[in-house]
Structure formats: C-alpha cells, structure tokens
Amino acid sequence: MDFYIGITPANEPSNEVGVCILDNFLNITYLDRFNSIKEFSFFIDNLSNKSLTSILISLPMAFNLLDAKWKLNAQKTVLNDLNCDLPQKKWNNQYSEKLSSILMCYKDSFKIIYRYNIKQVRMMLNLQSPYISHSSADCRFLQSALKLKFNISPISTNLYPITQIEAILGAYCAFLIANNKKSFKIEQSFKEIKVVKF
Secondary structure (H helix, E strand, O other), rough: OOOOEEEEEEEOOOOOOEEEEEEOOOEEEEEEEEEOHHHHHHHHHHHOOHHHHHEEOOEEEOOOOOHHHHHHHOOOOOOOOOOOOOOOOOOOOOOOOOHHHHHHHOOOOOOOOEEEEEHHHHHHHHOOOOOEEEEEEEEHHHHHHHHHHOEEOOOOOOOOOHHHHHHHHHHHHHHHHHOOOOEEEEEEEEOOOEEOOO
C-alpha cells in the first residue's frame, strides 16, 4: 500500500511542523505536530517504507520581507568597514529555508518529493474562505471542507491547529499527484527540491 505525507512547517519565527499521513483510501493513518525541528528530524529518520511514500512539503513564509515603503526607507543605517564584505540582506527572502537541509538528505529516498505553495493549492481546490487567513473561522472552514468535500476521514469535530489542517491538505495533494488525478507543472525549484504548481 502506498502512503501520502503532507508536511507543513509553520511560518517564521515558529518551529512548529504539522504532519499528516494518508493511505490509498484517504484515511488518516497519522496526524501530529512537532514543536521543534529536532522532533521532526527524529520522525523522518524513523519513517519506514520511504520508497512507497509520496511527500509534499509547503513553503513557509520568512516574514523578513518588508511590505511597505516606509519600512524599506526606515532600514537601520550603520557605518560599515569598507574593507570587509557586507552580509547579504535577509529581508528580501520571501520563503523560509526551514527543513531544507533535512529534506535534502532524503531527496532520493521517497517515491515523490515536491514542495508547494499552500495559497496556490487552496485556490486550485476552491478552498478560499471569506475569513481572515489562519483565523479560527478560516481553520474551521478548511477543516470542514476537507471532511465533506474530499471525504478524508476521520476528521474530528474539534478544531485542529492550522499546521495539521494544512498538512492534511498537503497529503491530499500528494495523493492527487501520485495517482495522476490532477495535472501539474514544475516551474522552479527551491533549495534543489522541485516546486509544483497546479
């Protein structure tokens, strides 16, 4: 039996990582969240049947990107020694490199391994809600949609953390890709792992 894993690292600065494993019948066989990268590393090290497993990992936002002109103009200016190299600015990195080094170690171990943008996937599956992103109402909407629209089970009536809900969505997308149920293309790669776009 094949398995499909969705992994959702939380946006910076949080180290939380949500993980979901689905089987061929869209039953949740494992659902958890880890509070540190070390816990996630232990989980992925001890995962069996990697060759039968398809895995999708969302791209977490770095939140170092400055989103207003006044912030850009208000950057701290300090005197630098002109004889030394200046450090590369981090504020223009849109995506976080979280989990990239761990995933590179297992790049060839899994049947499929891709990264994806969670917002693009939600638009593709018509899961855009009228609520503020990541609010409790938005989480409730997404959790109900996964249960009612895609027949993923068992999903509790209690509200899951957003990382777990988005991990379920990632595992469902891994199921779609592995079984050729949705066309996709690869436009770029992030830290040597291909990024899919539906």
